[in-house]
Amino acid sequence: MVKVTYVDAEGAETRIEAEEGDTVMSAAIANDIDGIVGECGGSMMCATCHCYVDEAWAEKTGPRMDGEDDMLDCAASEVTERSRLSCQVRLTADLDGLVVHLPAEQI
């Protein structure tokens, strides 16, 4: 299992356990995390699963995927250098303990 903590725009934290191979988006949906919509189901078409990877984890989550920049450009909230589409962040044992922050708006 991989533990992931989601911190909403107000600072409230929710910690969940996910399987390796899940994405940060799919784990959020499976655990009813508000603040991740994931409208397109993970096909990188909608920018409604925008998250900010916590600074401490930025290196481990790696760079953005091909095409991710273009879609982030459509995100409803501010995009920073830590912005990712959470459907493109796949959980591995290395990411156990991952912390991501959620934007105020997704749509």
Added chain:
Amino acid sequence: MTLIEGHRPITPATGIPVWDVNPYDEAILRDPYEYYARLRELGEVVYIPRYSVLAVGRYATTHKIFADHENFLSSRGVGLNDFALEKGWRERSIILEVDPPEHTKTRKVMARVLSPKVMKTMSDLFRDTAERIVDQIIDQGTIEVVADLAEPYPTTVFPQALGMTESNRRYLVDYGAMVFNSVGPDNALRRNSLRNAGEIIPWITAACARERLTEDGMGAMVYADADKGEITHDEAGLLVRSFLSAGVDTTVTGIGNALWCLSQNPGEWDKLKADPTLFRPAFEEVLRYTSPVHTFGRTAGHATEIAGYPVEEGTKILCVLGAANMDPDKWGDPEVFRIDRKPVGHVGFGAGIHGCVGQNLARAELQALLTVMLERIDRIEPAGDPVWRPNNAIRALDKLPLKLIPK
């Protein structure tokens, strides 16, 4: 070796249930729900001897295979024909029928052109056209949804959004049906659809040329990416063709299916009328409940497995998206149409890297049309039995008589 429907026959692994069914039987295509249920009930994966293919319909397995582009390829065709063994009926699609890395390049171009941001720039076009078309039908009392609304709307806005200087409603709708029927077997549906190919294909090919497109539409954006060197100009033409293949028949189907759902469930229409912001989850629920693309295939690129059963290289696997979207193990009460269900993860638009690239366009068109209808129409009521139009990949209405009661 004798091929079956253009692919190599397989010997299924021991233990895989065998079901002697024809998934493309017109009676099943018209009313697929029993077929979906039986397919799920039989097992994780089922062997269908008639076409020598495997089929999956349980949600988890279907989603997994459909999204697993490394083991289950699209480049060998998403229908029964194996493009590694036989040439297809047309030059292959460079976005639908390819794998990475070729796919990554073309997908990026299309995703950018069809992004939520670009769709927002077209909202006036979608809204104005919706008003005009709804105004034309609102006082008719009873309408036939497919002919009066579902076909006229996309065939009016789509050519403009793409930037076509010359349009032909019949050709656009028939070409879509041809593309989708062709992923099925060589049956009457496919043959009838392909009958006019000699007339329609040259028209479609010509319509994709740069000089036939305006400078401010989505087509021009694709050609601009060719100017930048991201793709070749020939590839730009083929991507514009993908708009015509997958952008019309599908939205026609989506509009018809949405109005079918809402007319059969007046309480849900009322909920949406009271709170139009429910449009987004309502749209997802229409897709889940009706699965406009009911079946697409994949091909095992090498020896692999499904749910623990060995699968030989070259095996065609029918991914029955309609069955997955009605799986009670995933959805609890799938037979209930509920606009606030929020069915994230449904496979109505597929899944993974090949997930529908035009979904934002579909969403924007339907949102504009439904918003105008909800503003002006109090109730919609069935005015006769709906008639479904069988297609080897699409679940679409042929006729839907509806009574409109204006506000």
